[in-house]
Amino acid sequence: MNVLILCTGNSARSILAEAIFNRLGNGEINAFSAGSKPTGIPNPFAISLLSSKGYDVSGYRSKSWDEFATDTAPKMDLVITVCDNAANETCPIWPSQGGTPPVRLHWPFIDPAAADGSDEAIAAVFHTVYEQIHDKVAKYLSKTIP
Numbered sequence: 001m002n003v004l005i006l007c008t009g010n011s012a013r014s015i016l017a018e019a020i021f022n023r024l025g026n027g028e029i030n031a032f033s034a035g036s037k038p039t040g041i042p043n044p045f046a047i048s049l050l051s052s053k054g055y056d057v058s059g060y061r062s063k064s065w066d067e068f069a070t071d072t073a074p075k076m077d078l079v080i081t082v083c084d085n086a087a088n089e090t091c092p093i094w095p096s097q098g099g100t101p102p103v104r105l106h107w108p109f110i111d112p113a114a115a116d117g118s119d120e121a122i123a124a125v126f127h128t129v130y131e132q133i134h135d136k137v138a139k140y141l142s143k144t145i146p
Contacts (some may be wrong), residue, residue: 001144003031003078004102010035010129011043012113013082017128019055020137034065043113045126046047053130070132076102082133084108107136 003021007014014033021031042060051057067073079102109132115125 001025001029001077002074003029003080004065004068004076005031005033006035006079006081007033007083008035009039010039010064011039011041012046012111012126013109013129013133015042015046015060015062016050016126017080017082017107017133017137019060020130020134021141023055024134024137026081027070032068032074034063034068036065038062039065043126045112045122049123049126049130078103078105080105080107082107082109084110100110107133109133118146 003025004016005017005021010033014035018031018033020030025031039062041062042057047057047060068076081104103137109129110125112122112126112129115122
């Protein structure tokens with residue numbers, strides 16, 4: 001199953017979700033993340049958090065969804081947006097790849113990249129959002145992968 005997690009910047013939430021899906025999917029999920037307006041680099045707090053939890057962070061990068069809208073890109077079965085409409089963020093709308101459209105879900109999470117304060121306070125927001133995403137992915141996969 002191919003999963004694409006979208007957000008605007010592809011620097012924090014979508015990268016966290018990509019990592020979590022790939023870990024919890026136990027080889028049955030190929031998760032990718034992208035943004036409609038990528039920032040160019042993953043948020044350092046996201047990378048630090050993933051690294052502290054034992055993820056290999058060497059391949060993470062902020063990328064455009066254009067990479068996944070080509071004829072040669074993996075066909076997506078599921079597309080999830082993770083932006084927070086309540087914060088007046090504009091969520092990207094996946095243009096699809098032709099053929100049968102993927103299942104689309106919207107899981108709103110606050111943007112930890114927008115957190116301010118001390119490094120400890122920002123890291124705490126990232127940790128909270130990571131746990132929220134982890135719980136949501138785990139529940140989804142428990143219903144999808146026996």
